[in-house]
Amino acid sequence: MDKRVGVLGGGQLGRMLVEAANLLEIRVNFLDAANSSAKQVSNHAGHIEGSFKDAAAIRQLAANSDVVTVEIEHVDTYMLEEISATTPVQPDYKTIRMIQDKFAQKEHLIKHHVPVAKSIALEKPTVGELEKVSATLGLPLMLKSRREAYDGRGNFPVKSKADFQPAIDALGKNGELYGEQWAQFKMELAVMVVKTKYQTYSFPTVETIHENSICKLVYAPARGVSAEINQKAQDLAKKAVSCFWGRGVFGVEMFLLQDGELLINEIAPRPHNSGHYTIEACPVSQYEAHLRAILDLPLHEEDLQLREPAIMLNILGGDKPDSHLQFAREALKQRRTKIHLYGKGEARKGRKMGHITVTAPTMREAEAIIAPMIAYSTPGKYRLAADPSPGPSADPAPVAVIMGSDSDLPVLLPGLALLRTLQIAYTTRIVSAHRTPNDMATFASSAAANGHKVIIAAAGGAAHLPGMTAAHTPLPVIGVPVKPSIGDGMDSLLSIVNMPRGVPVAAVSVNNSVNAALLAARILGAGDEGVRKRVEGYMAQAEKEVREKDERLRGVGAEEYVERFLGKK
Amino acid sequence: MDKRVGVLGGGQLGRMLVEAANLLEIRVNFLDAANSSAKQVSNHAGHIEGSFKDAAAIRQLAANSDVVTVEIEHVDTYMLEEISATTPVQPDYKTIRMIQDKFAQKEHLIKHHVPVAKSIALEKPTVGELEKVSATLGLPLMLKSRREAYDGRGNFPVKSKADFQPAIDALGKNGELYGEQWAQFKMELAVMVVKTKYQTYSFPTVETIHENSICKLVYAPARGVSAEINQKAQDLAKKAVSCFWGRGVFGVEMFLLQDGELLINEIAPRPHNSGHYTIEACPVSQYEAHLRAILDLPLHEEDLQLREPAIMLNILGGDKPDSHLQFAREALKQRRTKIHLYGKGEARKGRKMGHITVTAPTMREAEAIIAPMIAYSTPGKYRLAADPSPGPSADPAPVAVIMGSDSDLPVLLPGLALLRTLQIAYTTRIVSAHRTPNDMATFASSAAANGHKVIIAAAGGAAHLPGMTAAHTPLPVIGVPVKPSIGDGMDSLLSIVNMPRGVPVAAVSVNNSVNAALLAARILGAGDEGVRKRVEGYMAQAEKEVREKDERLRGVGAEEYVERFLGKK
Incomplete structure (x- = not known):
């Protein structure tokens, strides 16, 4: 690509920016110290040595570049204003000036009816x-x-x-x-927003966890956040960014309060720590998105979608100058782990020296992989999926098991036990189609957005729960007919299986919660190799058990078999 | 990381190698011309300017490095032998010497009972x-x-x-x-193999398409290749690489013949064009895997798994010195597209100037995205998913619809039509549990490996097909009871739904292939946002239609409604 990008600052954000630029043959000129992080991975004569607060150096950078941007907002915006006359600056110097003063930034957002603390x-x-x-x-x-x-x-x-x-x-x-x-927040969220010449796009809503006001962990997508709050966060982030001028990516940090309200915490007019995960997790990273935005190159909404759940963990400087390298070596021992070191040399304690990104088919798996790395970095400090300490839960259980009445619970127990054996997380709820019809409708219509993948619904008699649930959700619903106290359960079975065209329920036989659980496992296995393998293991085990019985039968004969093994005479 | 890697050659393979090394702070010293592709993204004083065939330069490289490797096999192996005395060379110089002579390479493989042309x-x-x-x-x-x-x-x-x-x-x-x-091959396959100090791992089996003996396209995974042939390719690639000495990644190219036999074509003792896709598609790329192997850093089998299907398209030099840049600009217009340009400056026609990788949740989607780019690069030259020209088909249909008899077909038609409406690919088969029991077992037991995700099985009377199919596969099986010529179909329904514990079938109501299709769609939607959205669209449409009928009823009253709209008096 033929345009040259000048960047004020050559730290890790600049380094990741130029890693993206190198792939597109976009020339990036950095203004920073000689061996700065970004310059280490960009070998050409166009860099400028000096402080990004030095006027002459900034003029020189602008003269060498077709567009100027920043990797840090603490720059001389009056110099940016000056060079804007001859070289485009993205985002606009007015944006950087406004954001530099965090109080003025807040006042500006309030003026545009954006909620802030x-x-x-x-x-x-x-x-x-x-x-x-x-x-x-x-x-x-x-x-x-x-x-x-x-x-x-x-x-x-x-x-x-x-x-x-x-x-x-x-x-x-x-x-x-x-x-x-003081924001009594339930959790902190962040959204990277991309302003292009024509459009404003956003990356997924992520969850950030800070320690001593430094970002430590980023979960993409944010865990346990409803579809509604996710949408609100996306809309709010785009609205907040739309108050500013110019193009590029913006990091928007938010507080999610206990009552579900969102407040903007602050905005960064550049790539941001909460967007590092996009390098591995999205088709186009925040860095490439920034380049595409400031150079008016094409960008598509789908480029910013999540390919897989991801967790980012910062590597901070530790007690020794090379503690962070020791940490990186430990992290290399984990599967599916991508390490980014920034080339900053000897560490200062608490300084950002690198980060780790884990991507996996499910958030639960990503959490399991990163757990030892979190434990290594700060023993006992962080909650994990298995840890019931405060904070939202991990990604929701793939299987929701619902019943019309607690009297259905005994029938469901064998199925629940099997789900545990197959290491499939589930949640159980009592929602009656007839006695809590609104709860049922609410549960079913939000089940997909809440992250469930399959619903098992048990009901007896006029067994409407599975079908009514199916009417409110696009998820597959498995119906377990429960034998009522009167009759053989054919009423339950036919109420469940004879659904009209257009609203399907997957019926299993009466009281057969085991098959419902297995069916749920097979459904999840269609998209998850791990579950598929466990289903195959279960089938192999069942085969083995029947063969053992066959061998026993051949050994002792039918009469003795019934007496000894079936407990009958 | 504290070890320095010396590399003979600084072309695009070196560039992608050092892009991986930069992330780990691994110092890589290149021996090549001053502004070579790799040196552009690695800014330090340790590089050596000169030819990678120059003895003195190679000695200097070895003196500066803790381990020496190659990005091209056409090097002076006698120099590698000499420096091996003081600096480890990976892979071993004997490997590179053997592989340099393609005929000797073949003789060597034959000696180790590896099939070659x-x-x-x-x-x-x-x-x-x-x-x-x-x-x-x-x-x-x-x-x-x-x-x-x-x-x-x-x-x-x-x-x-x-x-x-x-x-x-x-x-x-x-x-x-x-x-x-001349190999009358059905297709060409390739496997990247990683030899570490202790283990031999492999990346997925991919399909390569060459044009004028130059690799043009790589499909990961290989399309339409059975699980059996995939396993054979994996085993053969590992066996072939095990004949050689030292550590690192090896590219193994194979011919898949018409009869299913595999022949080794040739082996590269280094990262390879057929492994570029791993940068985006696997947790650890072939480049990082090479570094980990030669530096004895940890590596895990799972690091080499496919995160998503991927297609790689090479960008070759065209008629003009900047044709390849024009191509890259066109490619940027496509979603989910990652472009890698190599910084080689002006192009020679046919020279590798860059590549494009598209990843997507399904191979079908990746094919759709890359189609215009293939068309742009060579109009009319390549088959696409929708193109029935020779070659294996695209990824298999997610839904297999099977029936015990062709008499079940009319019942299935509405369901098949609905699958088409929902843009879900399916295949239809007649396999009878009673008349072709072996075919049924073969089909069912290989269905998962063949890439199907859900099976719809229709049967009437003593309707054993759904249950017998479920007994042979870990996939979810949806049973459609077909009403036989005698009776109301209750026999079919009960034969399907009353499965023993351990082998689940999802039953729908008699003759209700529409609900079977919808259930299949909901199951696929659990892992595919696009399908989920289409299911939701279907539900919204159904809701609209019933509301219209309601409005009509309110307008004309019950009597007229029956007469005019139900065609009854």
Whole structure:
């Protein structure tokens, strides 16, 4: 491709940007120190050595480039404004200037009716001002520097009045401050948004987990988030980005509150840590998307879809200069693990030195693979799928087992036991088609969005639950006819199997929850090699058992067999 | 990682190798010209400028490196032998020396009982010798140079005696020649094999399509290849590589003959064009696998599995120096398309300038996406999924619809029509549980391996087909009870639904092939968002139709409705 891209800053974001650019023969010129992370993987004479705050160097970069962008927002936007006259800058310098000042960024979003955490600026960085602000916002609150704050720097949690002086001592020297109301969030979400010349697209909604205000883990997609909240997060992220000017990718961080409301936390006008996972997990990464956006190259909504669930874990500098390399060596021992080291040399503690991405066919499997790496990085700090500690659960159970009445439960037990044997997660619910028809409809119509793949529905007599559930969901529904106290269960069977054309139910025989569970396993196995293999194992085991019985029968004869093994005379 | 890798050659294979190495902070030193493809993405002072056939340069490379490898086999193996005394060379120089001489390579494989195409060396490069060889091998035959042959150079198809003189004229100057029996192959397959210190692993079996002896397309996995042949290809590739010495990845190219036999074509002791797809399609690429193998870093069988079906299309130099860039720009217009350009500058016609990889949830979708790019690169040259021209079909139909008798066919027609409406491919078969029990067992037991995901089985009376099929396959089986000429079909229904515990069948109501088709769609939709959306569309349409009828009923009243719209009085 024939356009040259100039980038202010050559850290890890620049490095991953140029890794994408190299594939497209897009020349990228970095302005940064000589052996910076990005320059290590881009060998040509067009780079400029110097600070990305140096005016002459920025002018030189612009002169060598067809479009200028940034990998960090803490740049001299007046220089960007100057060079904009001759070289396009993406996103617009006004966007970077507005976002640089985190308080101004918030005010701007409020003006455009985008919900953000309530914030008040301190007129001066003094304890007295902080006290005034805390009277309105309450305690705890987060004291923040308006500028130059990232990766936890510039944030100070103020939990009580005793923190006032330490907070001012810590941040006062940074200049202007503001207080932000403490967000009692259920989880943190993030969406990477791509603004092109014509369209605004978004990558999936992900879940971010921070430690000491530094992003540590990213789960794509966000776990346990309903379709409705996911859509809301997507819409909100696009709306927030649409308030700004110019093209490129934007990282939008949000709080999901306990009541389901979403607040924007902050926006980055560039590729973002919460989008690293896209390199392996999406057809086009955030880096390539940024290049395509600023160079007006084609991009498609589908390019940003998730190919597989993914988890990203940051590799931070540890106690020793090479702790991060030791960590990377440990991570290499895990399957399906992609390691990205940034070439930053010796580490400072807490500095981002690299990251790990695990992709797998299911989030549950990705969690299992990354668990030892999380444990290695911070023993005991993080919840896993198997860990019932606070936070949303892992991806939902693929099988939902529902029944019209608790009296159906004994019939279902053998099937549930078999699902456990086959290592298939399930959830059980009592929803009656006749007594809680609205709950039934709500459950069924949201089952697919909630991540279930198959529903097993048990009912007896006028057994409407399987068919009514099928009427409300596009998922396959397996009906288990339960034998009622009166009759042989033919009423249950026919109520379930004789569905009208257009609404299918998969019926099994009366009380046969085992076959319902096996059918669910076979259905999941159609798309999951692991489950398929376990079904085959079950079939092989059943074959073996019947052959053993046959051998026994040949050994002892029919009469003795009945007496000894069937307990009958 | 602390070991330095020295590489003879810095072309596109080296470039993709160092792209993988950069992520792991593995220092790679290239010996090649100054601005070679690989050096462009690796900016450090350790590279050596010069020819990878220059002795002094090779010694210098070895002195700077902890392990030496090659990205091309046409190197001075005597130099590799010399440096082996002080620096490990992977794979072993003996391997590279043996493989360099394609005729010696074949003789070596034969000695190890690995099947290869029959070949005879010409004692001298003369027409007389060629005539002698053709008397044994028959015509056509392929005349090949023993050395320095790749990407079609050094091959000459000899179709008749008239080609003798031109063939000798073309290849005689290359030195030693051999004739190879013309392989009447059904398709060409390839497997990338990884030899580590302890294990031999393999990537999936892929299908390669060549044009003028240059690899043009790679389909991963190979289309329409049975599980049995796939396994045979995997075993053969590993066996062939095990005849050689040292560690690293090897590209194994094979012919699949009409009778199902496999012959080794040739082996490359390095990453290979047929493995480019692994960058996007596998957790660990062939390049990273090579690094892990030669540096004794961990590797897992699962790292080499396919994440999604993939198709790779080479971008060759065209008529103009920038034709390949124009091609890349066209390709960018397609969704899910990853472009790799190699930074080779101006193109020579036919030179490999880059490649394109498309990954998608199904091979059919990947084929649809890449079709316009194939058409752009060589109009009318390649078969597509929809194209019934020779060659194996695309990935198999997800739904197999089977019946015990052709008399069941009319009942199935509405279901088949619905599958077409929902854009779900199916295949139809007559296999009787009672009259062709062996065919039924064979079909059912190979259905999963043949790529089917769901089976719909229709049967009437003593309707054993669905249950017997379920007994032979781990796939979900949907049973359609067909109403026999005598009775109401309850016999069919109960024969299908009342399966013993352990072998499930999903029963629908009598003659309801529509619901069977919908159930199949819902099952596929559990793992395929596109199908799920079409099922939802169908449900919305059905809802609309009933509401229209309701409106009509409210408009005209019950009596007129029956008369006008139900055709009854």
